[in-house]
Amino acid sequence: MRGVSCLFAGAWLVAAQAIAADVEAGRAKAEVCVACHGLNGNAVLPGVPSLAAQPAMHTFLQLVQFREKRRRDPQMSPFAEKLTDRDMQDIGAYFAAQKAAPSSFVVDANKAAIGRKLLEAHHCGSCHMPDLSGQNQIPRLAGQNVEYLVKQMRGLKDGSRRDIDGTMASAAQALSVQDIDNLAHYLASVK
Amino acid sequence: MRSFFTRSTVSKVAGWIALAAAVLATVNPVSAQQPAASVVQAAPAPQVQPAQQPLAPPPPPSWQQGRPESMKSSTLAPNPPGLTAKPASEMKLDKIKLLPGFSIELWAQGLPNARSIAVGAKGTVFVGTRLIENVYAVVEKDGKREVKTILKGLYRPNGLVFHNGALYVAELSRILRYDNIEDNLDNPPKPVIVFDALPKDEPHGWKYMTLGPDGWLYFNIGAPCNACVPPDTHAAIVRVDPKNGVMETVAKGVRNSVGMAFHPNTKELWFTNHGRDWLGEDMPNDTLHRVSKKGVHFGYPYCHQGDFVDPELGKGRSCAEFTPPALKLGPHIAPLGMRFYTGKMFPAEFRNRIIIANHGSWNRTNKIGFNLMQVTLDAQGKPVKYEPFAEGWVDGNNYWGRPVDVQVMNDGALLVSDDVAGALYRISYKK
Numbered sequence: 019m020r021g022v023s024c025l026f027a028g029a030w031l032v033a034a035q036a037i038a039a040d041v042e043a044g045r046a047k048a049e050v051c052v053a054c055h056g057l058n059g060n061a062v063l064p065g066v067p068s069l070a071a072q073p074a075m076h077t078f079l080q081l082v083q084f085r086e087k088r089r090r091d092p093q094m095s096p097f098a099e100k101l102t103d104r105d106m107q108d109i110g111a112y113f114a115a116q117k118a119a120p121s122s123f124v125v126d127a128n129k130a131a132i133g134r135k136l137l138e139a140h141h142c143g144s145c146h147m148p149d150l151s152g153q154n155q156i157p158r159l160a161g162q163n164v165e166y167l168v169k170q171m172r173g174l175k176d177g178s179r180r181d182i183d184g185t186m187a188s189a190a191q192a193l194s195v196q197d198i199d200n201l202a203h204y205l206a207s208v209k
Numbered sequence: 210m211r212s213f214f215t216r217s218t219v220s221k222v223a224g225w226i227a228l229a230a231a232v233l234a235t236v237n238p239v240s241a242q243q244p245a246a247s248v249v250q251a252a253p254a255p256q257v258q259p260a261q262q263p264l265a266p267p268p269p270p271s272w273q274q275g276r277p278e279s280m281k282s283s284t285l286a287p288n289p290p291g292l293t294a295k296p297a298s299e300m301k302l303d304k305i306k307l308l309p310g311f312s313i314e315l316w317a318q319g320l321p322n323a324r325s326i327a328v329g330a331k332g333t334v335f336v337g338t339r340l341i342e343n344v345y346a347v348v349e350k351d352g353k354r355e356v357k358t359i360l361k362g363l364y365r366p367n368g369l370v371f372h373n374g375a376l377y378v379a380e381l382s383r384i385l386r387y388d389n390i391e392d393n394l395d396n397p398p399k400p401v402i403v404f405d406a407l408p409k410d411e412p413h414g415w416k417y418m419t420l421g422p423d424g425w426l427y428f429n430i431g432a433p434c435n436a437c438v439p440p441d442t443h444a445a446i447v448r449v450d451p452k453n454g455v456m457e458t459v460a461k462g463v464r465n466s467v468g469m470a471f472h473p474n475t476k477e478l479w480f481t482n483h484g485r486d487w488l489g490e491d492m493p494n495d496t497l498h499r500v501s502k503k504g505v506h507f508g509y510p511y512c513h514q515g516d517f518v519d520p521e522l523g524k525g526r527s528c529a530e531f532t533p534p535a536l537k538l539g540p541h542i543a544p545l546g547m548r549f550y551t552g553k554m555f556p557a558e559f560r561n562r563i564i565i566a567n568h569g570s571w572n573r574t575n576k577i578g579f580n581l582m583q584v585t586l587d588a589q590g591k592p593v594k595y596e597p598f599a600e601g602w603v604d605g606n607n608y609w610g611r612p613v614d615v616q617v618m619n620d621g622a623l624l625v626s627d628d629v630a631g632a633l634y635r636i637s638y639k640k
Binding site for chain 1: 268
């Protein structure tokens with residue numbers, strides 16, 4: 019057990035160091051983000067991801083991917099173009115420090131029940147963590163917007179969205195269109 | 210010699226790849242993202258699935274394969290990728306411990322995900338990347354050092370070789386050649402495809418490439434998993450003749466090698482290899498190997514580090530069936546680039562020593578590696594000493610950088626690449 023607690027402490031330090039960013043500076047820099055991503059990063063617009071409680075490194079690295087045009091979106095890309103690494107780190111730190119609000123999305127209970135089983139069969143918690151809160155570069159999925167989840171999983175499957183190291187693109191190959199829908203309903207329902 | 214084919218037998222190759230893909234499906238149904246231009250079709254396009262019929266569930270992600278049930282709640286996971294260039298203020302070069310007389314300096318910065326290093330005849334330093342599609346060139350102009358991104362949009366361009374004026378780039382599944390590159394850094398020519406029938410598996414799919422004294426290109430085809438019985442085509446070091454596209458297997462039973470070099474005197478190939486994960490904090494060792502005979506088998510997945518039978522996959526097998534490594538390097542340290550020291554700047558005893566860049570561990574509670582080690586060989590080529598060369602990229606469990614490759618410069622100094630800091634360092638010696 020001692021080893022385990024050491025490990026947690028270590029992981030926390032790594033996270034703290036990796037951020038080395040400023041939540042308050044991030045709040046100011048994120049003002050433009052909340053127009054779409056919602057108050058404190060809790061999105062309500064369909065198809066727009068929530069950023070509240072996302073791991074700081076995930077938000078940071080996705081902004082980098084947008085700026086470097088390795089990830090593209092007509093709405094998002096222009097905002098990332100002008101940001102420095104430091105801006106992105108601050109914005110990531112800010113959203114990581116926000117609380118995820120309960121989603122108001124009305125989940126299809128049947129789909130969510132199937133999705134829950136798929137989650138285990140497809141080992142989603144391996145990288146996204148058992149509570150789906152994400153870690154480091156891996157995004158939080160709990161309570162995420164359902165349309166956004168569907169779009170990303172479909173994109174990863176057909177190659178129109180590339181992930182950083184191919185792990186998620188590989189995982190998505192085993193998901194059918196129906197699977198993706200069911201899984202998204204379950205993920206959106208997780209508090 | 211088992212996989213021997215030429216570009217004129219593309220259909221055979223396609224069958225070979227399709228077969229590999231079929232075998233692989235049980236291990237890892239991947240072959241996910243593919244480079245834009247590919248001549249050989251890996252397999253026919255999959256049939257559209259009926260909506261209600263779920264696809265077979267996949268295995269866990271490759272890094273987690275082989276994790277025992279007892280470690281189910283382990284929080285160990287691969288270190289996050291480095292995709293940016295850190296400012297100099299975040300590189301703690303004053304913390305790097307070196308031997309007396311040696312010093313380290315920041316030589317170039319602003320190279321996100323900097324990986325393998327190759328040096329051109331006119332002194333251009335080329336740097337590949339694994340995760341961000343770029344190849345960089347560092348040039349000296351009017352006494353100033355300049356970093357240029359010369360190639361963009363490549364797929365896992367990790368392996369680089371400079372030869373006869375051309376830059377060879379090993380992507381995930383192709384080898385490309387850019388002729389007369391040093392005279393065209395601002396406007397590189399369209400590449401010539403040297404070879405494009407390599408597997409497209411993502412796990413251990415990126416290449417380290419080196420030039421043999423025979424003019425062939427040597428590189429790895431890693432196991433597409435942590436621990437599995439790989440297809441016959443994988444877990445190997447192979448070579449391709451750039452003149453005609455002939456390919457041969459050089460060594461087998463190699464889980465994944467991301468560093469190799471030829472001994473300057475004996476002309477034998479030496480390489481570093483990553484041991485499998487999830488067999489414990491201190492087992493098995495990563496290893497250094499010497500290829501004394503073409504086609505030799507080094508044991509993966511049945512035997513690790515030359516003397517440790519895999520608890521599952523090694524059932525009924527013995528380490529006596531395989532060639533042992535030349536040296537055990539330590540568990541989980543992730544040895545990457547290695548070179549023999551052939552320069553004249555360092556003291557005479559450094560001549561022909563191997564210097565290895567260790568990327569550092571993830572599958573271990575306390576991080577180790579994140580350093581450069583040196584191996585001294587005796588007259589018979591047997592390792593007799595294994596000791597630190599440079600340390601200090603990690604402090605406790607916090608790392609600020611990760612060494613990837615080393616390269617001896619014309620003046621005898623050693624360049625080191627770092628894919629987390631996005632930088633190159635220069636280690637020099639003064640009496």
